[in-house]
Amino acid sequence: MISLLPVVSSDPMRPETVPPRFPRSSPYWAVLSHPMLRRILPGLAVSALGDGMAVVAVSWLAWQLAPPERSGTWVAIAVAAYTLPSVVGTLVFGRRLARFSGARLAGWDATLRAAALAAIPLAHAFGMLTLWLYVVLLACSSLLHSWGSAGRYTLIAEALPQRHHLAGNAVLSTVAEVAAIGGPPLAGLLISWGGAVWVIAIDAGTFAVLALTYHRAVPSVDRPVPAPVGVSRTAGFGVIRRQPNLLGLLTLSFGFFFLFGPVYVALPLYIAHDLNASAALLGTYYLAFGAGALVGAMATGYVRRWSLWTVTIGIVVGFGLTMLPLGLGAPPGLSLLSFAVGGAIWAPYVPTAMALFQRSTTAANRTQVLAANGAVTVVAVPAGTMLGGPLVSALGARKALLFCAIAIITFGVLATGYTVSRRRTPAVDDSMLTGRGGVISR
Structure with a gap:
């Protein structure tokens, strides 16, 4: 007689019990194998490389266009114009852009960047490129930068389950770090060959590729949960202000x-004056930081089972020690x-912080909150860099670096103490601080 009961294998190594092998066992497998994300990652990589080249080209072209006696001022203005107007864009467009999907926001940012940056070599070709026009076009290119960054991290949250958000964020950071290592040296070679203006043209082309990637690879749909009617331009800031965990994370x-901002001023002067070394040593420091x-x-994806609050605050203290x-x-x-x-410790900070933001927001307010976060943090490094001049003048380069190290360590220790005290307060939900359970559960 033939039994109709299912046969249960006694083999403990049958396929359904065998643990997955690499690369399926990697935390990044879910990201790299996702049908939509694997189509946009090449576009993101190309665009990140273009942005890495722009770090050199933007300041170099400003130096070429400016009168020699005011070149330093104009270089600073151009670099600021390439980033800071995103704060204005966050406030001005908050009401109109709040309801759109992450893919659409990121695509619009890439489109605006491509168009504004392409106008720079076009104006140069017609002999119309002035310093003021150059700065205005750079400012226009950055208006949607906070929304584009928010859109990328919103797309990760929309496409992947919560347990894979950290790995998705880490992939974005890895792409950016590769570009930060390869972009500036490549820009130097291209500038010596054809000039900085054509490096900016290439950067515009990379953003055009990214915009086309979003348009063709990602469905252009609004989020399933629309923003409330009559939403304020500053709604994202309001959400952060009302949630102590988000406000604390933004402050951190x-x-x-x-x-860290003063390091950009103190480190070159320390190498040039205190060590009496050349720019090659400065480049070696940045290369070491980038490689780390x-x-x-x-490695960021492998900390997904840890308390992300602990990791995020630990990064601050650990980096100060290095x-x-x-x-x-x-x-x-x-x-x-x-x-x-220090570079290795620094790198996981943005992915872990973004994962905490992603877990503490809803589909209706996520892009607004992430854009508000981007608008505030984009100001932090330039503001710290401006502090670097007076700090170095008062203390000297080496002592300014020591001051930054001690200040970062102290800040991280204070954040640790505050977090511990909040966890011991009965009125505060422990899950909001540890990353376990509640609105930021895995």
Whole structure:
């Protein structure tokens, strides 16, 4: 007689019990194998490389266009114009853009960037490019930058289940770190060959590729949950203000980036004056930091089972500790190694912070909150950099680096103490601080 009962295998290694092998076991498999994300990642990589080249080209073209006696001022204005107007865009367009999907917002940002940046070489070709027109076009290109960044992280939250948000954010950071390493040297070669204006033209082309990628690979639909009627332009800031965990996270990010800002002033002067070394050593420091950051970004997905609040605050304290050898005047070999470790510690910060924001928001307010976060944090590093001049003048380059290291460590310790005190307060839901359960549960 033939039994109709199902046969249960006694083999403990039958296929359904075998753990997945690499690459399926990687936390990034769900991201890289996602049908939509794997189509847009090449466009993001091309665009990130173009932005890496623009870091050099934007300031170099400003230097070429400016009169020699005011070149420093105009370089600073051009660099600011390429980032800071996004704050204005966050406020001005908050009511109109709040209801759109992450893909559409990111696509519009890429389209505006492509058009505004392409106008720069076009004006140059017709002999019409002036300093003021250059700055205005850079400012126009950055108007939707906060919305575009918010759109990318919203797209990750829309496309992936919550447990894969951190890995998705880490992939975006890894792409950015690769571009940060490869973009500037490539820009230097292209500038020596054809001029900075044509590097900006290439950057415009990379954004055009990204815009086309979003248009063809991602359904252009509004979010399923529309924004409330009559939403305020500052609704994202309102959500952050009403949620202590989000306000604390935004404060942590701003303080961390602000206290790092003076390093951009102090480090070159420390190398030139204190060490009496050349720009090649400065480039080596940045290369070490970038290489470490690439490793850190690739490793970020593996901390998904940890408390993200603990990781995020630990990054601040750990990074400050890696800055101490520079501030204490350690030999270059030791401080280079420490700077590379600092890059590895720094890299997971944005992915983990974005994961906390993604888990603490809803589909109706996520893009507004992320755009508000971007508008505040984009100001932090430039503001800290402006502080670097007076700080170096008052303390000297090495002591300014030591001040930044101690300030970052102190800030992280204070954030730790505040978080612990909030967890011990009965009125505060522990899940809001640890990343477990509640609105930010895995």
